[in-house]
Amino acid sequence: MTVGLTKGNAISLIGSRFGNRSDLDTIIEDELNLAQTQALEGGDFLPWFLIREVKTTVLAGTTRVSMDALGASDLTTNGSFSSDSAWTKGTGWTISGGKAASDGSQVTTSDLEQDVSVTQNSYYTLRFTLSGVSAGSIIPKIAATSGTTRTGNGHHEERIMAGAGTSPRLEFTASADFIGAIDNVSVWGEGDAKLLRVYEHGGVYWGASGATAPTAELLRGTYKYLWSKLNTESPATPTHYAIRGRDLILYPVPAADFELFSVGYHRETPFASLATGNSNAWLRHAADWFIAEASFRVAYHLKDNESLQKFQQEAAQAKGRVMMAHRANAHPTETINGGGAA
Numbered sequence: 001m002t003v004g005l006t007k008g009n010a011i012s013l014i015g016s017r018f019g020n021r022s023d024l025d026t027i028i029e030d031e032l033n034l035a036q037t038q039a040l041e042g043g044d045f046l047p048w049f050l051i052r053e054v055k056t057t058v059l060a061g062t063t064r065v066s067m068d069a070l071g072a073s074d075l076t077t078n079g080s081f082s083s084d085s086a087w088t089k090g091t092g093w094t095i096s097g098g099k100a101a102s103d104g105s106q107v108t109t110s111d112l113e114q115d116v117s118v119t120q121n122s123y124y125t126l127r128f129t130l131s132g133v134s135a136g137s138i139i140p141k142i143a144a145t146s147g148t149t150r151t152g153n154g155h156h157e158e159r160i161m162a163g164a165g166t167s168p169r170l171e172f173t174a175s176a177d178f179i180g181a182i183d184n185v186s187v188w189g190e191g192d193a194k195l196l197r198v199y200e201h202g203g204v205y206w207g208a209s210g211a212t213a214p215t216a217e218l219l220r221g222t223y224k225y226l227w228s229k230l231n232t233e234s235p236a237t238p239t240h241y242a243i244r245g246r247d248l249i250l251y252p253v254p255a256a257d258f259e260l261f262s263v264g265y266h267r268e269t270p271f272a273s274l275a276t277g278n279s280n281a282w283l284r285h286a287a288d289w290f291i292a293e294a295s296f297r298v299a300y301h302l303k304d305n306e307s308l309q310k311f312q313q314e315a316a317q318a319k320g321r322v323m324m325a326h327r328a329n330a331h332p333t334e335t336i337n338g339g340g341a342a
Contacts, residue, residue, distance in 0.1 A: 014295050017307070024298065031297035035290055056260045057209070059127075059184055063155065063230060064247040066125045070262050072188040075116045075124070076170065079185035088113050092174065101181040102174045104135060110178075113171040116187055118143055118162040127157045128172075129184040136178030141171040142187065155184070203263030204241050204248065214261040218250075226251040289318035 014028045015021065054071030059080075078086040084095040090110035092102045100112050118124060124142055130153050140147040145163035150156055162168065170187055205214030216239075223242040226249055235255035242249040248260075292315035299307035 010291065010294075014291060014298060017295055017311075018298060018302065018304075027301055028294065028298055031294045031301070032290070035293040035297060053203075053261060053263045055207075055212075056262065058250070058254060058258055058260045059186065060254050060256045061129065061155065061184060061235065062127070062250065063253050064157070064244070064249050065260060066157065066159070066188075067246045067248065070248075070260070072125075075118065075187040075189065076185055077114060081183060081185075086114055090174075092178075099131070099181040099183045100172075101132070102138075102178050104177060104179040106174065106176055106178075108176050110174045110176075111171050112174070112182070113169055116142070116168055116170045118168045118187070118189075120162050120164050122189065123159050123161050125157065125159050125188040126170075127155070127184065127186045127188075128182055129155050131181050131183065133178075133180035136175040136180070138175070138178055138180070138182070139173045141169075141173060143168045153180075205261040205263075206238055207259040207261060209257040209259060211259045214259075221251070223249055289315060292318050 010032060011025055011028050014032075015024055018024055056065065056070045056072065057074065058065055081087075081095050081098050081100050087095060087100065089095065089100070089112055090106065092104060092106035092110050093112050094101055094103070102110065102112075120143065126140055126142065126147060128140065130138070130150060133151065133153050137149050137151045139149050140158075140160070141163075142160045143162040143164065145160050147158050147160045148156075170185075172182060172185075204218045204220070206216050206218055207214045218238060218241045221240045221242050223244045226240055226242045227244075230249075230251055230253060233252050236252040237256075238250045238252060238254050238258070240251045242251070248262075292311050296308060296311035296315055299305075299311055
């Protein structure tokens with residue numbers, strides 16, 4: 001898989017496939033540009049599925065991670081309630097022992113809240129854990145838009161479109177009789193990278209909390225198998241993942257915060273806006289398809305039939321992976337099996 005190329009590196013990479021002949025550099029550059037133009041103007045999906053790596057912090061105890069949040073940052077402050085700070089507490093709410101608890105002493109609804117930086121009409125992924133719930137209910141809100149009413153213990157996650165609240169605020173509105181505690185609160189935007197699908201042949205890596213580079217690759221398993229094991233084994237360092245719709249299921253449940261590095265297909269800025277002085281910006285995240293297509297074109301120019309067939313097959317396999325990613329995004333509940341070599 002080819003990730004993070006510059007234009008010069010792409011020319012060198014393709015050149016190495018043809019004996020590093022310096023006289024081919026201009027031809028290779030022309031063929032790269034033609035491959036780009038054909039993909040963009042020919043109606044193919046490639047400009048929407050360039051490969052990129054993103055890093056996401058995953059909190060201890062998380063069983064699943066939404067693809068819509070990969071590459072985004074947590075917008076909350078003190079979501080772990082490690083201190084009595086950053087949150088405004090209504091009647092009945094206290095913060096201690098790493099949790100915010102409502103004791104039921106409120107006589108009407110009571111909010112636990114903090115200001116967050118969100119944009120109206122944009123979607124955000126909210127995660128939180130409830131424990132010790134013995135009465136009542138709680139409703140999460142982002143900028144005045146209500147989420148799902150919750151009445152039970154456990155980890156909860158949902159997407160909420162930020163409303164038009166006068167102050168962009170995250171709120172947890174406890175009912176007049178709510179007794180329970182909340183922890184592990186986080187709010188994630190869509191992520192600048194706009195991940196559409198994790199690369200089918202792997203591309204999910206683990207790193208210690210705060211790491212800038214991955215430590216080990218997570219192995220892909222089936223959702224049914226991993227989910228059946230989640231409730232029977234103790235939290236530990238994740239070793240496997242599975243894809244379920246728009247979620248990555250992690251196994252085992254992480255025992256500590258860690259960094260998740262993901263390689264996948266992302267929606268990019270349309271080519272038209274890159275035309276001025278930056279027409280080859282796609283090469284910074286070039287997919288194998290571009291490289292294979294350009295290599296095929298160079299082989300055709302040289303009338304190298306052996307290489308021609310090799311790169312034609314390579315391009316077809318890379319294109320197939322992209323098309324499967326498109327289908328998987330359009331039909332997220334389907335099981336999609338990738339084919340071809342990475």
